[in-house]
Amino acid sequence: MLKLEIDKLAKWFGQRKIFEDINLTLEIGQSAAIIGPNGSGKTTLLRLIMGLSYPTRGEVIFSEDGKKLDFDGYRKRMALVSPYLSLYDALTGFENLRFFAKVDGRAVSNDEMNEVLEKVGLGGRGEDFVGAYSTGMKQRLKYAVALLKDPAIFLVDEPSANLDESGRNIVRGIIRAKKKDSLLILATNEKEEYELAGQFCQLGG
Amino acid sequence: MPGSSVSWAAKVLAVTRKDITAEFRTRYAINSILMFALVTLTVISMALGLMTPDSDLMAALFWVILFFAAMSGLAQVFIKEEEAGTALILKLSTEGLVIFFGKLIFNLLLLTVLSVLIVPLFIILLKVTPQNWAVFLIGLVLGDIGLAGATTIIAAIVAKATVKGALFTVLSFPILLPLLMAVIDITKVAFGGGNFGDISTGLQLLVAYDVVMVTVSVMLFDFVWRQ
Numbered sequence: 001m002l003k004l005e006i007d008k009l010a011k012w013f014g015q016r017k018i019f020e021d022i023n024l025t026l027e028i029g030q031s032a033a034i035i036g037p038n039g040s041g042k043t044t045l046l047r048l049i050m051g052l053s054y055p056t057r058g059e060v061i062f063s064e065d066g067k068k069l070d071f072d073g074y075r076k077r078m079a080l081v082s083p084y085l086s087l088y089d090a091l092t093g094f095e096n097l098r099f100f101a102k103v104d105g106r107a108v109s110n111d112e113m114n115e116v117l118e119k120v121g122l123g124g125r126g127e128d129f130v131g132a133y134s135t136g137m138k139q140r141l142k143y144a145v146a147l148l149k150d151p152a153i154f155l156v157d158e159p160s161a162n163l164d165e166s167g168r169n170i171v172r173g174i175i176r177a178k179k180k181d182s183l184l185i186l187a188t189n190e191k192e193e194y195e196l197a198g199q200f201c202q203l204g205g
Numbered sequence: 206m207p208g209s210s211v212s213w214a215a216k217v218l219a220v221t222r223k224d225i226t227a228e229f230r231t232r233y234a235i236n237s238i239l240m241f242a243l244v245t246l247t248v249i250s251m252a253l254g255l256m257t258p259d260s261d262l263m264a265a266l267f268w269v270i271l272f273f274a275a276m277s278g279l280a281q282v283f284i285k286e287e288e289a290g291t292a293l294i295l296k297l298s299t300e301g302l303v304i305f306f307g308k309l310i311f312n313l314l315l316l317t318v319l320s321v322l323i324v325p326l327f328i329i330l331l332k333v334t335p336q337n338w339a340v341f342l343i344g345l346v347l348g349d350i351g352l353a354g355a356t357t358i359i360a361a362i363v364a365k366a367t368v369k370g371a372l373f374t375v376l377s378f379p380i381l382l383p384l385l386m387a388v389i390d391i392t393k394v395a396f397g398g399g400n401f402g403d404i405s406t407g408l409q410l411l412v413a414y415d416v417v418m419v420t421v422s423v424m425l426f427d428f429v430w431r432q
Contacts, residue, residue, distance in 0.1 A: 086290035
């Protein structure tokens with residue numbers, strides 16, 4: 001069973017404390033919401049969980065059946081959706097999906113790609129260049145990339161950023177489905193979203 | 206949503222193919238590299254006029270043009286990932302070494318295109334022809350591999366800095382100096398009509414440089430790329 005343990009985690013930027021004493025334990029089928037005002041360190045905490053930044057103190061451990069996983073061990077089972085993450089504008093929607101699946105080690109069929117694009121409300125737009133997508137469409141495509149990976153660890157920063165009402169409903173549907181079969185972490189201040197999570201991690205308060 | 210698995214080499218080639226496709230559509234690096242090479246060649250050709258400098262000077266000029274043209278474009282492989290915000294998802298999507306080798310092959314292809322264009326122009330505009338093509342080409346191939354190997358890891362290092370362009374050249378110069386000295390020596394021999402016996406030391410140095418540079422890059426890349 002895949003497990004995340006965050007133990008007494010602290011992050012300082014120079015003399016400025018971002019957060020400290022963060023503790024969290026999650027397994028597959030469990031979810032947590034990181035909540036807090038702007039600048040409280042929600043995205044920083046996500047980066048620490050992803051292993052893309054060093055903590056000042058404490059540690060983040062992913063393990064499976066008691067055995068600690070290294071970066072590549074959990075990275076290949078992790079997906080992130082965030083407004084700070086971009087896809088390739090010079091490639092089409094299909095090319096982006098095919099590229100991210102392929103570098104992850106999987107060849108995907110057109111049917112699979114069409115299926116995820118339909119799920120996120122981008123059916124029929126796969127041949128368009130991502131550079132021509134609206135911000136909301138780009139956000140939907142990030143969910144399509146994540147869904148195609150079928151992650152066991154799903155991190156979502158500001159889940160409904162840049163999305164219209166229909167997009168928000170799609171995303172909440174995805175979150176409800178993924179919380180059953182993945183280790184889900186949301187970083188959000190939207191009540192309707194953090195209420196979907198089973199645990200809370202309050203920052204900046 | 207399971208799909209059939211692909212090999213490690215296919216992942217590397219997917220990174221290279223993605224960069225080639227994006228480059229063809231945006232002309233991000235190739236335009237700056239080719240324009241720099243063309244302008245420099247033309248200026249040198251006009252400055253030299255009817256003079257016919259010796260092979261030592263011509264060999265140095267050839268590699269100076271190649272070095273600075275490469276500096277103007279090879280760093281883009283990582284800089285554009287950071288600037289466009291695509292580096293984050295790439296870090297989570299595959300192993301660091303897949304990215305490194307994918308980018309290395311792309312830079313090597315870019316240098317090959319540059320070399321294929323520069324060599325005939327250099328011969329036409331500066332009126333110099335290698336007397337020993339085999340020596341010239343082996344120096345060019347090994348020099349391009351070393352140049353691509355060193356600049357790919359340095360590009361990954363400078364991609365997060367604020368003054369990327371200046372830092373890239375400043376960091377690259379001392380690291381590439383041994384390579385440049387060896388390839389200039391080999392090119393001198395090629396322009397002067399010497400044979401393989403005259404370049405054995407330079408050849409050993411070049412091969413050793415290429416092996417060391419790629420090995421060190423492989424060892425360091427994960428750390429550089431993730432943090």
